[in-house]
Amino acid sequence: MxxxxxxxxRQIHLAAHFPGVNSTTVWRDxxxxxxxxxxxxxxxxxxxxxxxxxxxxxxEGLRLRERKGRIHDLDVVGRPESLTVLNALAAVxxxxxxAATVNATFNEPYELARRFAxxxxxxxxxxxxxxxxSSDAFxxxxxxxxxxxxxxxxYTRAAEFVEVARALWDSWPxxxxxxxVRHSGPQFDITARATxxxxxxxxxxxxxxxxxxxxxxxxxxxxxxVFSRHGTPEAGRxxxxxxxxxxxxxxxxxDQLKILPAATVVLGDSEADAQExxxxxxxxxxxxxxxxxxxxxxxxxxxxGYDPDGPLxxxxxxxxxxxxxxxxHMADRFGIAARWRSLAEEKHLSIRELAVxxxxxxxxxxxxxxxxxxxxxxxxxxxxxxxxxxxHLTPGGLDEFVDRVVPLLxxxxxxxxxxxGRTLRDHLGLPAPRQEESA
Numbered sequence: 086m087x088x089x090x091x092x093x094x095r096q097i098h099l100a101a102h103f104p105g106v107n108s109t110t111v112w113r114d115x116x117x118x119x120x121x122x123x124x125x126x127x128x129x130x131x132x133x134x135x136x137x138x139x140x141x142x143x144x145e146g147l148r149l150r151e152r153k154g155r156i157h158d159l160d161v162v163g164r165p166e167s168l169t170v171l172n173a174l175a176a177v178x179x180x181x182x183x184a185a186t187v188n189a190t191f192n193e194p195y196e197l198a199r200r201f202a203x204x205x206x207x208x209x210x211x212x213x214x215x216x217x218x219s220s221d222a223f224x225x226x227x228x229x230x231x232x233x234x235x236x237x238x239x240y241t242r243a244a245e246f247v248e249v250a251r252a253l254w255d256s257w258p259x260x261x262x263x264x265x266v267r268h269s270g271p272q273f274d275i276t277a278r279a280t281x282x283x284x285x286x287x288x289x290x291x292x293x294x295x296x297x298x299x300x301x302x303x304x305x306x307x308x309x310x311v312f313s314r315h316g317t318p319e320a321g322r323x324x325x326x327x328x329x330x331x332x333x334x335x336x337x338x339x340d341q342l343k344i345l346p347a348a349t350v351v352l353g354d355s356e357a358d359a360q361e362x363x364x365x366x367x368x369x370x371x372x373x374x375x376x377x378x379x380x381x382x383x384x385x386x387x388x389x390g391y392d393p394d395g396p397l398x399x400x401x402x403x404x405x406x407x408x409x410x411x412x413x414h415m416a417d418r419f420g421i422a423a424r425w426r427s428l429a430e431e432k433h434l435s436i437r438e439l440a441v442x443x444x445x446x447x448x449x450x451x452x453x454x455x456x457x458x459x460x461x462x463x464x465x466x467x468x469x470x471x472x473x474x475x476x477h478l479t480p481g482g483l484d485e486f487v488d489r490v491v492p493l494l495x496x497x498x499x500x501x502x503x504x505x506g507r508t509l510r511d512h513l514g515l516p517a518p519r520q521e522e523s524a
Contacts, residue, residue, distance in 0.1 A: 094461075094465065094497070094498055094499050095464050095465055095470075095499065096464075096499055096500065096501070096514075097460060097461065097464050097470075097471045097472070097494060097499045097500050098139045098343055098345060098470055098471030098472075098512075098513060099133075099136065099137075099138040099139060099471055099472060099473075099474065099500070100133075100138055100139055100140045100141070100142050100182075100184070100345060100471070100472070100473040100474065101129055101130070101132070101133035101138050101140075101141050101142065101473075101474055101476075101483055102142045102144070102347065102473050102474060102475040102476075103120075103125075103126060103129055103141065103142065103143055103144075103479070103480075104120075104475060104476055104477065104478065104479045104482060105120045105144065105146075105164055105479065106120070106144075106146055106164050107144075107475075108370055108371070108375060108444055109349065109370060109475050109476075109477055110370075110477060110478070110479055111366060111369045111370055111477050111478060113369060114369065114477075114478055116478050116481055117478055117479055118479060118480060118481075119479075120163075120164070120479050121163055121164075121165055123170075123173060124480075125479055125480040126170055126173070126174055126480070127174065127177050128480040128481065129141070129476075129479070129480040129481075129482075129483060130174050130177070130178050130181055131177070131178065132480075132481075132483045132484055132487050133181055133483060133487075134178050134179070134180055134181040135487055136483070136486070136487035136491040137491070137495075137500060137501045137502065137503070137504065138181060139181075139182050139471070139509065139512040139513055140181060140182025140183065140184050140211070140213055140290075140509055140512070141171075141174065141178075141181050141182065141183055141184065142184045142186075142215070142312075142473055143167040143170060143171065143184065143185055143186060144164075144167075144186050145164075145167055145185075145186035145187060145188060145215075145217065146164040147188060147191065147219075147224050147227060148223065148224045148226075148227050149163075151223075152378065152381075153387070167185035167186060167187065168185045168187070168200050168201075168204060171183040171184075171185050171204055171208075171212075172203070172204055172207055175204065175207045175208035175209075175211065176207075178211075180211075180504040180507075180512075181211065182211045182212075182213055182290065182509030182512060182513075183204065183208055183211050183212055183213065183509075184212075184213035184214070184215055184290070184292060185201075185204070185212075185213070185214060185215065186215040186217055186294075187214060187215070187216070187217070188217050188218065188219055189216050189217065189218055189239075189242060189243040189246040189247070190218045190219045190220075190225075190233075190234060190239055190242060190243075191219065191224070191225065191227070191228045191230070192246075193273075194246045194247075194249035194250045194253065194273060194275070195249075195253065195275060195277050197214075197246075197250060198249075198250040198253040198254055198279070199253075199279070199280055199281065201214055201250075201289045202254060202279070202281045202284045202289075203281065204289070205284030205285055205286050205289055206281065206284050206285070209285055209507060209508070210284065210285025210286045210507060210508030210509065210510070210511075211508060211509045212284070212286065212289035212290070212509070213289050213290035213291070213292055213309075213310070213509055214289045214290070214291055214292065215292040215293070215294060215312065216243055216246075216247065216291060216292065216293055216307075216308070217294060217295075218234070218239035218240065218242070218243050218295075219233070219234075219239070220233045220234060220235065220236060220239060221233060236297065236299060237299065240299045240300070240302075240303050241271070241272070242272045243303065244303060244306070244307065245270050245271065245272045245273060246272070246273070247291070247307055248268075248270075249266070249268050249270075249273050249275060251288060251518075252266045252268060253266055253277065253279045254279070254283070254284070254287060254288050255283075255287070255288075256278065256279050257278075257279045257281065257282045257283060258282070258283055259282055259283045260282075261282075263278045263279055263282070264278070265277070265278055266278070266279070285507075285508055286508050286509065286510050286517075286518075287517060287518050288518040290309045290310060290509050290510060290513065290515065291307055291308050291309050291310070292308060292309065292310040292311070292312055293307065293308035293310070293311055293312070294311070294312035294313075296313070296314060296315075296324075301327065301328050301331065302331060304328060304342065305328060305331035305332050305334070305335060305337070305342070306335045308342060309341070309342065309343065309510075309513065309515050310342070310343045310344075310345055310513070311328060311342065311343070311344045311345065312345060312346075312347065312473060313344055313345065313346040313347070313469070314346060314347060315346050315468075315469075317468075318462070318463055318466065318468040319468075321344075321346060321463060321467075321468030321469050322466065322467055322468045324344065325344050325467050325468060325469065325470075326467070328342065328344060329342060329344075340514065341515065341516065343470040343471065343513055343515075344469055344470050345469065345470060345471050345472055345473045346448075346469050346472060346473070347448075347472070347473050347475050348448035348449060348460075348472040348473065348474055348475065349447045349448050349449070349474070349475050349476070349477065350447075350448065350449045350450075350456055350474060350476075350486050350490070351363040351366060351447050351449070351450045352451070352452065352453055352456060352485055352486070352489060352490070353450075353451070353452060354452065355452060356451055356452060356455065359450045359451050359452065360450060363447050363450045366447070366477055367441050367444075367447070368441060370441075370444065370477065371437060371440045371441045371444060373393035373394075373437055374393075375440065376393045376436050376437035376439075376440035376441075377389060377391065377393055377436065379440040379443065379444065380397070380398065380425075380436060380439075380440070383402060383418050383421050383422055383425070384398060384400070384401075384402045384403065384418070384422065385402050385403040385404070385405070385418060386400070386402070386403045391436060392435075392436070393435065393436050393437040394435045394436070394437055395435055395436060396429070396435065396436070397425065397426050397429050397436060397439065401419065401422070402418035402419055402422050403418075404418060404419075425439060425443070428442065448472075453489040453490045453493055454493060456490055457490050457493035457494050457497065460472065460490075460494065461494065461497055461499050464499065465499075474486065
């Protein structure tokens with residue numbers, strides 16, 4: 086369970102996802118600015134810190150996505166490397182945690198352990214690592230090892246990767262001398278000494294994002310935070326119970342793992358105003374070109390000849406057709422196409438209207454008071470321990486939430502009014518890492 090207030094209400098944990106290369110961001114909005122300029126990162130981070138958020142979260146992009154041999158429209162603006170950005174943010178923030186998504190498939194544990202230890206030292210104990218894996222051979226072409234790993238092998242490598250990184254983080258205690266780490270396993274064969282002593286958190290906070298059975302087990306064994314996609318209360322409670330139920334087999338308690346689903350918020354002065362704004366945002370997020378591309382990912386064939394405001398294609402998907410590279414592989418194309426046709430027929434949806442319906446990600450829509458109440462209810466009823474907020478504007482998308490919802494959460498006694506600790510583990514109420522786990 087989450088930490089509780091003196092009145093017994095559980096605290097809400099909040100994180101800020103920097104909106105970048107994704108279909109959530111509305112780049113045509115006049116309020117959108119650069120996703121590369123440091124002022125954008127600084128604005129969102131300082132807004133999150135003003136709202137007493139736990140941490141700032143950056144995704145990863147190791148290769149530009151391609152469609153029909155051309156770079157995807159959203160990728161042409163690029164994406165900086167996460168740890169470099171967070172090291173710069175450490176200098177302009179004081180309390181906010183700094184979380185970087187870094188791939189365990191295409192990196193090496195010695196180098197990555199050193200880079201995260203550096204961020205933890207520079208930030209005074211605010212580093213977090215979102216551990217991801219990749220089965221994408223297209224991305225693998227960027228690296229010496231190349232290729233891809235099957236799902237089970239990806240998590241096997243990730244588990245061994247974390248084991249080696251932890252051994253390195255533990256190998257140089259404060260005030261002591263570094264010992265040599267010797268590790269020989271299927272993925273790594275290392276004899277090394279760390280170049281830095283214990284950082285303030287000893288280990289960065291570990292985040293895991295993945296919903297498969299392997300991913301849930303990896304999270305129960307390894308992670309401090311799960312970045313979940315289960316946004317509805319019912320789905321959230323089922324996921325919450327399942328993952329936290331796995332902790333005991335690893336000698337862990339429920340308060341040692343926080344479950345934070347991604348969430349979006351649309352506010353209005355009335356419920357009707359909020360719904361109108363939400364519908365407008367959804368339509369901005371799905372352009373006619375994006376609608377066609379959404380269907381092409383399933384059909385595996387060029388559909389540019391179809392009218393985005395017309396009915397769904399009358400042709401069948403191509404089983405092995407791939408027009409886009411750098412996207413997750415789409416399984417069961419025929420089943421998905423059948424379900425989408427059924428949904429479009431039932432609701433009388435055009436291609437674009439269907440894409441809007443399928444990609445809607447607005448978790449909380451309402452007045453500041455109703456949104457604060459809904460978020461509080463999620464946490465008090467074990468649907469989540471908090472949320473990673475994904476605004477639709479860069480970089481001012483959190484301003485309204487912090488100005489109008491945060492004060493109401495604080496009035497409810499479920500969000501801190503001041504930071505009480507120094508490190509990200511302090512913010513999250515997480516215990517210090519047990520060194521015997523990784524020695």
